[in-house]
Amino acid sequence: MDIALIRSALWSEFWREDLLGWMITVAAVAAVIYWRCPHDRRSVGNTLGLGVLGLVGILAAAALAAYRFDAAAGVVREGSVVLAGVAILRLCGQLVFRVLLPLGGLKPPRIVEDLVVIVAYIAWGLVRLRLAGLDLTGIVATSAVITAIIAFSVQDTLGNILGGLALEFDSGFGIGDWIKVDDVVGQVVDIRWRSVSIQTRNWETVLVPNSHMVRSKVTVLGQRAGHPIQWRRGVAFSVSVAVTPARVIGAVEASLRGSRIDNVAAEPQPNCVLLDFDTGSGRYAVRYWLTDLARDDTTDSAVRERILAALQRAGMQLALPEQNVHVVAEDRAHAEESAQRDLQLRVAALRSVDLFDELNDAEVQRLAASLVPAPFANTEVITRQGAIAHWLYLLTAGTVDVVVALPGRRARTVATLHAPTLFGEMGLLTGEPRHATVMARGSVECYRLEKSAFEDVLQRRPALAERMAQILAQRQQALDRELELADAGPAAQGHRMTEEILEKIKRFFGLAAPSA
Template structure:
């Protein structure tokens, strides 16, 4: 027998071919089906190659006459080969076969069963080598007790992680709150649980801490989608009735299409407390994406602020004693004059006020009310009765026609345009819905503010009616899909003029 045959006969144990074939076949399956585990597979196969090389080295030792060393090395690398096969089988079962059968098992369970497999394989090899296991078991029990006593915290973390996985207290992907830490669970390991916060931090919490302390799983309720209720606080002066504040804010939040705010359960507004100089309110809404809490809160606050501004409700400021001097009055007069001039400049660009004199424009400008809207706000609702019009100064809005067959976007209103003129001039219900496409700034003109002008110069009604007819004809053309409205221009002009005079009491 030559040297190579002697080394091979000792090194390559019975069944080595089946072992190599099984390892390569399972590794190939995992490589194709589990791309995320390819790095682990490479390390495992590298270790397996070392085992094969170790067997060859043990054969070399045997050839050189070092029989005892050769036997020890041979047994060590056979055990290592078995560990590789057990590891690959565990990955195949827990990461391919069980998920294919729609059975979700915790990663710790895989690790524990694989380790148990290692121990059983080691005991089998020891028994095969002729070693008495009873003495080993007795000695191991004593050693285990000593190790368990000295590693209480570590074992507590391991058992805690296993308990968390098995009873489904938390799962990867859950949002939890532990003391002052809020984040998303990204990994549950033997010793600890990893949580990623919104501040781009990863917090490592020992599993024993989670088992001993209270923690909250956010947005989780049996049989319900993932939603988390948020509170947005604000204060309003005592002079404003709570019922009015709640109605205004609820209407604004519920009607607006705000990203990441659930439609059901509906947002609501409640009065929560009495402060020294104001009432404390809160808007409660349900967040659909727990990773974006502060930006969504900010958007909700913007809608609250805009709704209160439109209702001429100011947020309270801290009270204090302020001494005013004569120069302050002059400054206010200058500021008011500049604001009025700016408003008059805006009005001159609007067709509706094209024939107004400077004095009339000044009167209208002084009576305009600032009315901001936030993107997604419903500025006016089809069918609603509202005796005012809006003049856009910043932003864009969409005109939507609601019907039984669905909603149709008719046009986009840009800065410098106006809408709601039929409601202010004739009292007619809104013919379309207007939704803020961006953040919008408007001026609102009420019927009462316009009434004194039209009463002093009734002829202005006829001039305005011609403008209204042109806009109404354009709307009818879009609604009906024809080039002309149902009424002739003359008939429509007469009809609208009569309605304006009747609405403002100009008919005898």
């Protein structure tokens, strides 16, 4: 056979006048979906691949027809047309349900799209059967038997489809909700005709068949009518029974409610309860409401930091499991060595700040022995503006923010302090309310110096008050300049402020009668 004739026959069998128009239309629809729906690009690519396969099949059918294999050509062509039609219907479904309807403000469930496209596939198949010359009246006449056979063979699929419809229209949860099914906890991201897609916190996607979802007990997390999405969590800890529950609960609740913790609801407030008693300890639990259900572990960790810091500041420790073990007692020398190392750290903390430069070694040693460890967790308020607190803090590790709120102005951070430094000295030396709020930025370690410990030093050496008044005046001037409150020359203002602070120190510690 002449090659030219074969090529001519091949082209005439393959090419149709409307084929170019269909190809341009399909390409345009695919481009729109690809642009508007980035998450569906893989699906668009697969659908186009199916369409290309159909075109290749049509070309193969044309080749068979050119070589006079008419029967085979008819079968291949019909199957290829069905494939190409399926691809076109799939793209049309995506265009309507994922582009056009959302542009109009409608977002139908994904299962509706799936069912509509499936019905379109079936209708397309029946149309091709009818065009192929198959008499559908015979199929309709025997439809009862065929339906029974099909229903029996695809009962699981039908169960999933019906289950998907039930979940979509009467399930109590929807896309975006957090649920628990059996041992799976995660967020619902899709409800399809076959399964529900659940994304877990471990970056896993679990596909649960719809029929199983309908039969199982599903727990919807964090939902209560009339309230925002928030889920109660519990963080357990133990403290020795030697400490009264009121002390434990008071210290922990004051820490948790004192300043905001990320992802913890303000209402209801976190609370601490005594759950039970164990061997030598009481078992407690902090209950709080989580607002971002994806961040459970990190928020639990932040709450545990607050608990531990609050207990340490109050002189309490977490209880350890009791066991009967044989130990070798430490000798006195070892204990003294450990105490001496701790004392040296405290002395170094006092010597690192200028307020105590005038103290001799004996006085520093005496103050060091009275320091109380005071750790704080991230974002925890260490001291609050306006509070009455007759002690100061020595910051030995970490960073804190100094926040001031003035009448008619928004609170703002005026300074960031880095260890080693101190703050709260005005409260210790003059008894004045706190001038600023100090908040931990990350975990910080402090020592607390009480008035009672410092009073003995000033009573023995009243002359120290003048030097400390000068240091306090310099610090107050720096704060006033930051707040743009200074209204006098530095020298005049500094001298006047020093005299005022010295008078307050003398009055607060009873060093001398106030001047007239």
